[in-house]
Amino acid sequence: MSIWLGLAGFGIVFFSAALMLGLLFLRRKKPYVFRDIPAITKLRQAVGLVVEDGSRLHVSLGRGSLNSPQSASALAGLALLRRLADLTSAGDQPPIVTSGDATLAILSQDTLQAAASFSEQGAFDPTAGRLTGLTPFSYAAGAIPAIRDENVSANLLMGNFGVEVGLLTDAVERMNTFVLAGSDNLAAQAVIYASAKEALIGEEIYAAGAYVEAGRSHTASLTVQDILRWLIIAIILAGALLTLAGVL
Amino acid sequence: MNRTRFLSTLIGIFSTAIAIASGALVLAGYFFAEQADGQASLLTNIRLTLLQWAIILAGFAIFIGIFSLFLVHFKKIQKKEKGSVYSILLIISLLATFLFGLVKPGQVGKVFTTVQLPVEASLMALLTVTLTYASIRLLRRRLDLFSVIFLLTAVLILLGTAPLPFLGNVPGLSTWARPFISHVLAGAGARGILLGMALGTLTTGLRILFGADRPYGGNK
Numbered sequence: 001m002s003i004w005l006g007l008a009g010f011g012i013v014f015f016s017a018a019l020m021l022g023l024l025f026l027r028r029k030k031p032y033v034f035r036d037i038p039a040i041t042k043l044r045q046a047v048g049l050v051v052e053d054g055s056r057l058h059v060s061l062g063r064g065s066l067n068s069p070q071s072a073s074a075l076a077g078l079a080l081l082r083r084l085a086d087l088t089s090a091g092d093q094p095p096i097v098t099s100g101d102a103t104l105a106i107l108s109q110d111t112l113q114a115a116a117s118f119s120e121q122g123a124f125d126p127t128a129g130r131l132t133g134l135t136p137f138s139y140a141a142g143a144i145p146a147i148r149d150e151n152v153s154a155n156l157l158m159g160n161f162g163v164e165v166g167l168l169t170d171a172v173e174r175m176n177t178f179v180l181a182g183s184d185n186l187a188a189q190a191v192i193y194a195s196a197k198e199a200l201i202g203e204e205i206y207a208a209g210a211y212v213e214a215g216r217s218h219t220a221s222l223t224v225q226d227i228l229r230w231l232i233i234a235i236i237l238a239g240a241l242l243t244l245a246g247v248l
Numbered sequence: 249m250n251r252t253r254f255l256s257t258l259i260g261i262f263s264t265a266i267a268i269a270s271g272a273l274v275l276a277g278y279f280f281a282e283q284a285d286g287q288a289s290l291l292t293n294i295r296l297t298l299l300q301w302a303i304i305l306a307g308f309a310i311f312i313g314i315f316s317l318f319l320v321h322f323k324k325i326q327k328k329e330k331g332s333v334y335s336i337l338l339i340i341s342l343l344a345t346f347l348f349g350l351v352k353p354g355q356v357g358k359v360f361t362t363v364q365l366p367v368e369a370s371l372m373a374l375l376t377v378t379l380t381y382a383s384i385r386l387l388r389r390r391l392d393l394f395s396v397i398f399l400l401t402a403v404l405i406l407l408g409t410a411p412l413p414f415l416g417n418v419p420g421l422s423t424w425a426r427p428f429i430s431h432v433l434a435g436a437g438a439r440g441i442l443l444g445m446a447l448g449t450l451t452t453g454l455r456i457l458f459g460a461d462r463p464y465g466g467n468k
Contacts, residue, residue, distance in 0.1 A: 002282055010279040017454050024460075067302055072449035075456060078463040102313030103306055107463045109316075127320045131313030137368040142317075149330045163375060170378045184445050186438055193398060195382035197389065202441040206448025217460030221451035228447050 016224055023220035032210075032219050039180050039198035040211040046154035046178035047084055051091040055153035057084060058146055060168060061108060062159025062183065063100025063139050070160035073184035074104050076206050077158035078111055083214040084156070085115030094119075096146050097129045099159070100139030105131035140164040144171045157181035157196070158205055161188040169195040182208070264459045271457045274298055318342060401429060 050057045061077045064070030085095055094116060097108035109129035116124035132142025147155060148171060155172050157165060161183040169192065172179040181192040182200030192199045200208065203225065209218035242248040277295025282288065321335035329335075349356040383402065386395050408426025411417050455461045 003280075003284070006279040006281060010276075013275070013279075013450070013454075016450055017457075020451065020454055020458070065306065067299070067306060069449065072452045073445075075461065075463060076448070076452050079452075079455070079461045082463070102309035102311075105313045105316060106309055111463055127316065127323060129316075130320050131317050134310070134313075135364065135368060137371040138364070141371065145331055145334070163379075164371075166375050166379050166382065167371065170382065173382075184449075186441065189441070190398075191379060194379060194386050194402075203444035203448040206445070206452055215460065217455050217458065221455055224451050224454075225444075225447045228450075229444065232443060232447075 016228065019227060020217075020220050020224045023223050024216060032223060034207070034210065034222065037200075037204060037207070037211060039200055039204075040208055042178070042198055043154070043156065043180045043208075044212065046180075047087050049178075050088055050154050053153060054092040055151050056091075056093045057088050057095040058150070058152040058155045059084065059095055059097045059108075060143050060155070060157045060159065061097060061099040061101075061104050062157075062161045063134075063136065064104070064160030064184070065101050066103045066107075070184060071104075073182075073205055074099070074101070074159040076209065077156075078104075078107055079209045079214055079218070080156070080158060080212060081108065082111050082115060083209065083212050085112060086118070087212075089115060089119035093151070094123075094125060094128050096150055096152065098132045098139075098143040098146050099130070100133055100136070102131050102134075104159075105129055136162050136164045137167070140167040143168055147171045147177070148175060152177060154178040155180070157192075158183075158200070158208070160184055161192075163187055163191050166191045166195050172196075260462070263464055264462055267462070267464055268457060268459055270298055271453075275453075275457070314342070401434070404429060 047057060049055075059077065059081050061074045061081075062070075064072075064074045066074075081095065081097060088095055094112060097105075097112065099105045099108055106129075109126055112129050113124045113126075130142075130146070132146070133139035144167065146152065147168065152175070155168075155177060157168055157179065158181070161168075161181075162185055165181060165183060165188050169179060169181060173195070178198070179196050180198040180200065181196040182205035183189055183192060184205065189199075189201055193201065206225065207222050209215070210222040239248065273291065274295045277289075277291040277298075280289055281292045318339065321338050324335040325332045325339070345356070345359050348359060383399060386399060404421065405426055407418055408421040408429075411422075417423075452461075456463075
């Protein structure tokens, strides 16, 4: 049985990979058009303001360990960080990145270093990518001073958070700065919806890269997500109809 | 191309190759875990070995992360930045816990249960107040149909879960409305969100596997 399950899993991944590669190398005459996500439009405006007023962008990547499935949201956050670091490279100060997992902190330093090497200033500060705590609340408590004391005017909270994200959004609210937050955790999404100015719900965190033009791979992966979603909807509807008809 | 840039490109190619190969082997280890006779396949053994290596590396990463945390706060103290008093407290606590761990390695968990746990519990309590306040302000911040539905659902679930003083359970709410909302409406919505996130996780993983996103070697 597990051999068949393994084969089914392999089939799904292989199909998705083939679809993504096909879309990646397909030359389209018209660019892809995605539905509007106002929160991401506001993020771009906030990033523009960061460059203009010489303040800083704060990115928090959550505490999803790279050894766990929760790392995907943080990896999506890292890809977005790379693009935003490029966009803010004309500014006076590089972004600050906080995380609750040591491997994520190291990856964030690497991403900032790569962005710095392509910026005009070229200066890289290793302390800009920080581990703030290893437990949920110590991580949140450690990230709050970055929001409060480091001349931050825009915050991006994207990764695996729990309900402790409420403390971060509250700190942002007190400083009256911009925040865009998204998590892969359902409880955290509810907290974010209630407490953040701009919220990304569900798979929108994985779509953000395509919206900030992080590269063709992001556009292709978002298109693959859409195609697979329609396939799943069709399968669910077909399953429901067959159950109603008494076939299943 | 100068020597430094050449070396950097070489390291980038090398790390990308290692990441793609490791990712592909671990993924294949999940799909082809068993042989026809039910025994663990060679791919499973490779996957387990690679995951053990990853755990060892993650342990070392914690050491680097804590050193980085120490450095951030040490710099804050040096520059006499705002809130550096808290940085002094952090460094003293860090060193004290480290020394305690060296002297009494078997009892280092006590520091966690007697200091860290109560502090985190009080932060959780603080969060309750913060979230109540945020919910009250939600309609002022975002006045739309979804916010109204969100608040109504939260109130109904709260009323259906916690008995009211002197009244007890509200008839119909605890027995019918709350289970219907949480199991049918919220359950269906949650499954939809989880399916969407599973697709997002899949495509993010594929981007890393293709080497299109390279957070480890710095996307150029």
